[in-house]
Amino acid sequence: MITQPDQAALLLDMRDIQKRFAGIPALAGASLQVLPGEVHALIGQNGGGKSTLIKVLTGYHRRDGGQVLFEQRPFEVGSPHEAQVSGISTIYQEINLVPLRSVTENICLGREKRRRGLLDWSAMHAEAERLLSRFSIRIDVRRPLGDFNTATQQMVAIARAIGFSARLVIMDEPTSSLDEREVSVLFSVVRQLKAEGVSVLFVSHKLDELYEVCDRVTIMRDGHTVRSAAMSDIGKLELVAAMLGRDVAVVDGHATAFGARDRSRIGDVLFTAQGLSAGQSVRNVTFDVRRGEIASFAGLLGAGRTETARLVFGADRLKAGEMTMERASYHPERAADAIAAGMGFCTEDRKAEGIVPEMTVAENITLALLPKISRNGILNEDRQREIVARFIRDLGIKCSGPNQKVRELSGGNQQKVLLARWLAMNPKLLILDEPTRGIDVGAKGEIQRLILKLADDGLGVLMISSEIEEVMEGADRIFVLREGVSVAELEGQAANVEDVLAAMAHGGSPVEAAA
Amino acid sequence: MSDLATPSPANDAGARGFNLFGFLARYGTVIALMLLIAFNLGYTRNFATLQTLNVNLTQVCTIVIVAVGMTLVIATGGIDLSVGSLMAISGALAPMIFMGKIFPVGNTYLAVVVAMVVSIFVAGLLGLFNGWLVSRFRIQPIVATLVLFIAGRGIAQVMTNGNLQTFRVPQFQWIGLARPLGIPAQVIIMAVLVAAAAWALHRTVFGRSILAVGGNEKASELAGIAVARIKLAVYAISGLCAGLAGLVVIAINSSSDANLVGLGMELDAIAAVAVGGTLLSGGKATIIGTLLGALTIQLVRYTLLANGVPDAAALVVKAAIIAFAVWLQQQHRV
Numbered sequence: 001m002i003t004q005p006d007q008a009a010l011l012l013d014m015r016d017i018q019k020r021f022a023g024i025p026a027l028a029g030a031s032l033q034v035l036p037g038e039v040h041a042l043i044g045q046n047g048g049g050k051s052t053l054i055k056v057l058t059g060y061h062r063r064d065g066g067q068v069l070f071e072q073r074p075f076e077v078g079s080p081h082e083a084q085v086s087g088i089s090t091i092y093q094e095i096n097l098v099p100l101r102s103v104t105e106n107i108c109l110g111r112e113k114r115r116r117g118l119l120d121w122s123a124m125h126a127e128a129e130r131l132l133s134r135f136s137i138r139i140d141v142r143r144p145l146g147d148f149n150t151a152t153q154q155m156v157a158i159a160r161a162i163g164f165s166a167r168l169v170i171m172d173e174p175t176s177s178l179d180e181r182e183v184s185v186l187f188s189v190v191r192q193l194k195a196e197g198v199s200v201l202f203v204s205h206k207l208d209e210l211y212e213v214c215d216r217v218t219i220m221r222d223g224h225t226v227r228s229a230a231m232s233d234i235g236k237l238e239l240v241a242a243m244l245g246r247d248v249a250v251v252d253g254h255a256t257a258f259g260a261r262d263r264s265r266i267g268d269v270l271f272t273a274q275g276l277s278a279g280q281s282v283r284n285v286t287f288d289v290r291r292g293e294i295a296s297f298a299g300l301l302g303a304g305r306t307e308t309a310r311l312v313f314g315a316d317r318l319k320a321g322e323m324t325m326e327r328a329s330y331h332p333e334r335a336a337d338a339i340a341a342g343m344g345f346c347t348e349d350r351k352a353e354g355i356v357p358e359m360t361v362a363e364n365i366t367l368a369l370l371p372k373i374s375r376n377g378i379l380n381e382d383r384q385r386e387i388v389a390r391f392i393r394d395l396g397i398k399c400s401g402p403n404q405k406v407r408e409l410s411g412g413n414q415q416k417v418l419l420a421r422w423l424a425m426n427p428k429l430l431i432l433d434e435p436t437r438g439i440d441v442g443a444k445g446e447i448q449r450l451i452l453k454l455a456d457d458g459l460g461v462l463m464i465s466s467e468i469e470e471v472m473e474g475a476d477r478i479f480v481l482r483e484g485v486s487v488a489e490l491e492g493q494a495a496n497v498e499d500v501l502a503a504m505a506h507g508g509s510p511v512e513a514a515a
Numbered sequence: 516m517s518d519l520a521t522p523s524p525a526n527d528a529g530a531r532g533f534n535l536f537g538f539l540a541r542y543g544t545v546i547a548l549m550l551l552i553a554f555n556l557g558y559t560r561n562f563a564t565l566q567t568l569n570v571n572l573t574q575v576c577t578i579v580i581v582a583v584g585m586t587l588v589i590a591t592g593g594i595d596l597s598v599g600s601l602m603a604i605s606g607a608l609a610p611m612i613f614m615g616k617i618f619p620v621g622n623t624y625l626a627v628v629v630a631m632v633v634s635i636f637v638a639g640l641l642g643l644f645n646g647w648l649v650s651r652f653r654i655q656p657i658v659a660t661l662v663l664f665i666a667g668r669g670i671a672q673v674m675t676n677g678n679l680q681t682f683r684v685p686q687f688q689w690i691g692l693a694r695p696l697g698i699p700a701q702v703i704i705m706a707v708l709v710a711a712a713a714w715a716l717h718r719t720v721f722g723r724s725i726l727a728v729g730g731n732e733k734a735s736e737l738a739g740i741a742v743a744r745i746k747l748a749v750y751a752i753s754g755l756c757a758g759l760a761g762l763v764v765i766a767i768n769s770s771s772d773a774n775l776v777g778l779g780m781e782l783d784a785i786a787a788v789a790v791g792g793t794l795l796s797g798g799k800a801t802i803i804g805t806l807l808g809a810l811t812i813q814l815v816r817y818t819l820l821a822n823g824v825p826d827a828a829a830l831v832v833k834a835a836i837i838a839f840a841v842w843l844q845q846q847h848r849v
Contacts, residue, residue, distance in 0.1 A: 315737060345737060353737055356730035358798040367727055368738040370720045377720050418602040421738065 011036040011071060011199050012088075012168060013058075018065030019052055019223075026052045028223040030066075034168065037197045038188055041210045041231070044220035045243055045466055046301055050203060053220065054170055058083040058090050071167070081110070089161035090170040097157055100148030104128040104140040109162045131159045134192070154182075158189060162198070169193060170201045173302075175209060187213050205302035206483060207236050207505060221245050236505035237498075244468045244501070256467075257445035258452055258474040261493070266476060267291030269327075270460040271429050273312065276321035283484035285321075289429060289460040294451065296463045296475030296492065298500055304484040305464045306348055309431050310414070312462070314338040326428070330477040339368060344422025348433035348464070350411070354418045357407035361399050362388040364406045365420045372425075391420035394444065406493050412443025419450065429460040436470065448474065472497055482507045511512070539843055544791055544807045547836075551814045559821045560575040567817075569699060573767070575667075575813040576701040581777075582784040582791075583712045584756030585748040586805045589788050591715070592729040592797025593649060593656035594755045598784060600667025601641055602761030602777025605634035607638055607671040609726075609762055610680040610771050613687055627687045635758035641667065642754015646747035660750075664781065671773035681770040691766025701763045709754070713802035725749060727795025786812055786833070790840040812836065 012034040027049050033039045044050045045109045055061045057068065059077035068075045070088065077083045080090060084254060097106045104121075107128045113120040137155050145153055154174065161169055171190075190200050190213050202214055210217065211231055219227045219242045227234075227242045234242075272288040280302045289295045297305040312318045312323065314332025323330045325341045332338045336489040338345070347353040355364055365388050373383045388402045395416045399409055406417055413512040415435065422430055434443040435451065451474065455461050465471050471478055475492035480503035488503035531741040540548075581598050581801075588595045611617050612630035620626040641663055648659035693700040716722035724745050727735040736742050755778070765771040791808030793800040812833055819829040 235614075313737070335737045336741065339739040347534055347737065349736075353731075353733040356727050356798065358730045358794070359726065363723065363727075367735070367740070370723055370740075374720045379718055379720060379723065381718075 008011070009035060010069070012075075013069040014053070014057065014066065016066040017053060017056055017063055017068070019056055019061060019063050025223055027056065027063075029225070030220060031225045031228075032057075032201075032218050032222060033228065034199050034201060035166075035216070036199055037194055039194055039200045039202055039213055039216040040420060041214040041217040042201055042203050042220070043205070043217060043243060043413060044129075048220040048243070049223040050220050051172070052223075054090065054172065054201075054203070058088060064506070084161075084166070087165070087167040088170065089168070091154075091157050091161050091172065091174060097145055097153065097160070099153075102143060103132075103139065103141040103145050103148075103156055106156055107131060107141075107163055109160070111163075114457075127163075128159075131163050132156070134159070134162075136188075136483075144500045151515055152228055155185070156190075158186075162193065165292060166198060168199045168201060171205070172203045173205070173383070175204060175206065176200070183209070205300050207239065207300075210239075211236075219243055223409070232355075237502055240501050240505040243300070244466075256469050256473045257448040259449075259472075261294075261452065261476065261477065262456070265456055265458075266293045267458065270325070271312075271462075272322075272324045273308075274322045276308060276311055276318060276323070278307070278311055278316060278319045279482075281484050282311060285479075285481065285484070286488045287479040287489070289445035289462050291460050292455055292458045293426070293476045294455045294461045294463055294474055295477050295479065296465065296471045296491070297481055298465075298468070298471045298478050298504060300479035300504055301466070302483070303481040303504070305481055306433055307484075308432055308481070309345065309462065309464060312338070313431060315345070339425065342426075343429035343431065344425055344427040344429070345431045346418045346433060346435060350414055350418065350435065350438070355406050355414050357405070361392070361397065361404060361406050361409070361417055362402035364417050365391055368421055369424045387424055391424060395450065397418055408439070410443070412439040412447070415439055415443070415447060419447070423454070428457065429462065430454065431462045431464075433464045434466065435463065436465070462475070468497065468500065472500065480504055541792070543840070544804060544811055548807055548811050548814065550815055551811065551818060555814070555818055555821075559594070559818065562821075565697070569702075571690070571817055572702045572705075573699050574598035574817075575809050576699070577704045577763050578644040578780070578783045578787055578813070579705050579809045580608070580701075580708055580756050580760040580763065581596070581753075581780055582787040582805045582809055583708050583802060584749075584753030585781075585784040586788050586791075586793055586800050586802055587712065587725055588753045589717070589785075589793055589795060590725050590797055590800035591746055591749050592730045593746065593749070594660065594785065595642075595645060595750060596657065596660040596781045597641070597645060597663035597667055598753060598760075599636040599777035599780035600664050600671070601754055602764065602780055603668050603671035603773050604641065604674070605638045605758035605761035606765040606771045606776040607635040607674045607680070607773045608637060609676065609687070610682050610765065613684055614680070614682055623684065623686050627684065630687065631690075631762060634762060635755055638758025638761065639751050639755040642757070643747060643751040644666075645754065646750030647749065650743040650746040668773065671776075675771070675773050677773065678723060679770055679772045683769060687762075688769065689767040691768075692757075692761050701767075704759070704763070708759075709802055709806050716800060716802055721748070726798055726800065729794075729800070731798070783809075786837045789837055792840075795841070808840075 010033055012032065014032040017027050017030040026091050030049055030053050032042065032053060042050050052061065056063045058080045059082055060080055070086070075086070077086055104125050108124045113123045125141050132139065132141070137152065139148060145156060160374065174186060193200055204210060214231050216228065216230050217234065217239070218225055219239065221243060267290055270289050270291045274286050276285040277283050285304065287295065297308065299305050307316065311318050314334050314337050330341055356367065362384060366384050373380050373387065391397065392399065392402065397416045397420065398413050406414060409417065432451065436447055439447065451461060451463065463474060472495065473493065478490045478492050478495060478500060479486050480488040480490065480500060482504060487507040490499055561567060585595055585598065587617070609630040613620065613626045614632060645663060647658050648654045648662065649656050690700050692702065716725065724740050727740055728742050728745050732742055761776055764776050787809035788805050789795060790811055791801060791804030795806060815832055815836060816829045819832060820826060
């Protein structure tokens, strides 16, 4: 499926790139071809390998195999700085500039102009102004960068990148922190670069943007390139299907352990959310979960699924919208409020927000339970032992014992420990964000069966998964989120993959999209 | 992705059987302490006497009392540089109260009780202020507590106009001088404090929460632990411990000099915690380890002094021990 443009005309040619971390392949046969003066989109799900590919290109990671040609010459750099000097500049999501220093200093950092050994400030200020005027930005370059808003800072980052006479500019989700007006300014910059013969590699999850500004696209999945095409030759639906690894035409098999459900067990409404919003990432999300139901969020990366879950759990503050839990108004200020209301939350980032690595299996399981297994602040060791033993047995947590450090367990068993932490609380609603990510196949099936059993026992489950199979086969109802808005509600299992993918891609039903 | 890229490394460590670094990190302090005692029994004259024991214990007491609070702070991933200055404040305040400089004193006993309670309480409040800076404004602990490290001693000097306060008030000085059953009073206080803290750290919700906050703050927050309140509490406790230690020091000296009380104590306490095996990054802590760490450092100094090595050189050895202990911790963690 990979179209091969004329090789002699290529600006960048990466072929069969291999990269392994601790023996696990992150890139396995990835390729990327960029033409001079084109805007090239690079897309893929989390873990698809696009950021690893970029880091290999810019010398941040050393590749294990494959070939990189830049302007027809082998390209070997040991650091992002070397790459920059050689003509490849990267603008990261986070602004990697120094906010306390002046705009000029930021732009000229690392390539100061000198006169007789001293810094030539007037020449540098002039160059900074000349560069910024290219982006229609007129600001006092002598002021500290931190005085300006994020968008301006981002523009300064871009100016700095171009100041190095770059022939390829990599933009990693450049629009994530910009509002609409700033995005349109950025796009005019991108077009200007293109007009001057500079290529842009554009990483973004916002499909509309890609169609607006990009010429061609490379799609990555599971560490390799699955498709490369002109934007005009590929529809949104095809794009999403390629990213998720679904052939649009193929009807579901049974890729997961969820199996069929007895829908009659689903009870009355447990939780509702109406018009939730909080800044850019969550703009208008409405959904509800019933007792004994597995409701699921589907959506691309950046659709606002995790952000919505965090709002529900009180981990982030809501700007607008209403929620009810068991028909009572619900306004969580912090996670403790959500827990008191009967919720549990297994986060997507197990290491950073889930486990306490230095603590034991037992201590991790009882972390949220502490107030319930103590009297006057003193822990009841017997109750702790008893509860921990029960969950280790019931969930089949493989460990040397309750006193083993949790960091020594495999990913799947760590996930079970986190599930046990919440199940021990006897929750009414359990939010599971990517419950099977980074887990081996066996443990994955076990966790899926467990989720099903919990729902059968009357627990309301809100499941977020980037694996479309998990959503299609596990969920009773699917809420599709797109750029922070809930755009569709579909009956799970009965739903057609095509409908779900179409809602993710276009924000409506396939009928509307075709029109 | 990161999940895939980092499999749990400790599994293979266990499979390799004996892990020298792990063993040393766990028992190194005990071994060092026993070696020191063995050396002294052989080479230092008059080592195995009650006198020597008492000298060493009384000297180490204030460090241990402060280090108990410090251990809790460090367990949350923080640090408290202000303890020495808080000692100076409580050490300056107490004599002012029981010597009647603030309000007239009727009953000496009552005045002493008020003096002790108020000075320790004030130090606790200042500790609470540290915790407030850390939890409310998310100021890095080392910076937040630097405020009182600098200002605290200044406050103590202003309170006393920089004058030395001398006194002879046995009703107060028992905490530094009394010897019920031949054991110095401050050793008893230290022992009680160590036992209480060691028990609380592992047997109470509060202790477990401290370790959880230090081990993974975000996860603790999401598990419903009141992270801000835990931080407030540990800094307040550290302040209370410093306040108490300040009183012990001035009781021993029969005088209070705002320039000297608690000088350098923050570093001694941190050293004891580090040598004792508590992770400086938080999440893993041992109060008994802190006690052993303080004893080890003390005994090294005593051994060198008793064998004619000057104090200045002893400082270098002390520094080397601390560096070794921290290095050992890092080896174990990799």
